[in-house]
Amino acid sequence: AAGVIQSPRHLIKEKRETATLKCYPIPRHDTVYWYQQGPGQDPQFLISFYEKMQSDKGSIPDRFSAQQFSDYHSELNMSSLELGDSALYFCASSFPPGLNTEAFFGQGTRLTVV
Amino acid sequence: AQSVTQPDIHITVSEGASLELRCNYSYGATPYLFWYVQSPGQGLQLLLKYFSGDTLVQGIKGFEAEFKRSQSSFNLRKPSVHWSDAAEYFCAVSDTGGGNKLTFGTGTQLKVEL
Numbered sequence: 149a150a151g152v153i154q155s156p157r158h159l160i161k162e163k164r165e166t167a168t169l170k171c172y173p174i175p176r177h178d179t180v181y182w183y184q185q186g187p188g189q190d191p192q193f194l195i196s197f198y199e200k201m202q203s204d205k206g207s208i209p210d211r212f213s214a215q216q217f218s219d220y221h222s223e224l225n226m227s228s229l230e231l232g233d234s235a236l237y238f239c240a241s242s243f244p245p246g247l248n249t250e251a252f253f254g255q256g257t258r259l260t261v262v
Numbered sequence: 263a264q265s266v267t268q269p270d271i272h273i274t275v276s277e278g279a280s281l282e283l284r285c286n287y288s289y290g291a292t293p294y295l296f297w298y299v300q301s302p303g304q305g306l307q308l309l310l311k312y313f314s315g316d317t318l319v320q321g322i323k324g325f326e327a328e329f330k331r332s333q334s335s336f337n338l339r340k341p342s343v344h345w346s347d348a349a350e351y352f353c354a355v356s357d358t359g360g361g362n363k364l365t366f367g368t369g370t371q372l373k374v375e376l
Contacts, residue, residue, distance in 0.1 A: 181363060190352060190366040191306070204363055238306065245362040250296070255305040 150174055152241050152254035160260045161229050169224040169257045173241030179203070180222040181251055182214060183238040191238055197222055198244060229261045264289040264355045268367035275343050276375045283338040283370050285353030294356040295336040296364065297327055301349045309351075312336060323347070348374040 153172040161167050173180050179198045183191040193206035197216035216222045226233060236258050240251035265288045275281050287293055294313050298306040310321025317329040327338045350371050354364040
């Protein structure tokens with residue numbers, strides 16, 4: 149079965165550079181979520197999209213932005229990278245939020261800022 | 263806002279022994295609860311979920327969890343642990359009808375001794 153695809157799997161950037169992370173949801177899923185997991189930490193919700201509109205926002209820095217495109221894939225853009233942005237970034241997708249809907253996670257993108 | 267507490271940061275069990283990982287939640291309404299497992303450097307795999315109905319839910323890999331409203335708990339159990347179960351386990355709650363953003367506990371690292 150198709151799963152959530154994230155690319156790239158690994159990314160190394162220098163401080164103050166920009167990074168773009170991509171997420172391709174499971175077919176027919178129209179809701180996408182982004183999470184950030186720092187070293188030894190639990191995943192923290194960043195932002196979500198439903199039908200190409202932002203549906204919820206968590207602890208996402210102003211330096212980060214995201215969008216969902218017409219094919220439902222999503223991109224997380226990160227600018228002015230800091231060492232503290234080094235983390236595992238997860239994308240998850242689901243059917244529209246509602247009863248008995250679960251989110252499926254991708255394998256994550258490991259971002260290292262040096 | 264909802265929150266999840268996993269009191270045990272690390273747990274070590276012998277292979278073949280039983281396992282119980284604790285999870286307590288704080289949420290004003292009927293919670294939607296999840297257990298995820300994460301192997302090192304890997305994504306989050308859903309073990310099981312509780313939305314409603316039978317308070318004892320069965321998951322994959324022989325895991326089960328019991329929802330106890332009176333104790334605000336959703337403990338994960340397995341009768342006989344295998345060495346391959348060594349991983350980090352996260353309990354999570356979603357704030358509405360499933361599929362919405364997840365709030366994770368801080369995780370429990372499981373070590374299995376052979």
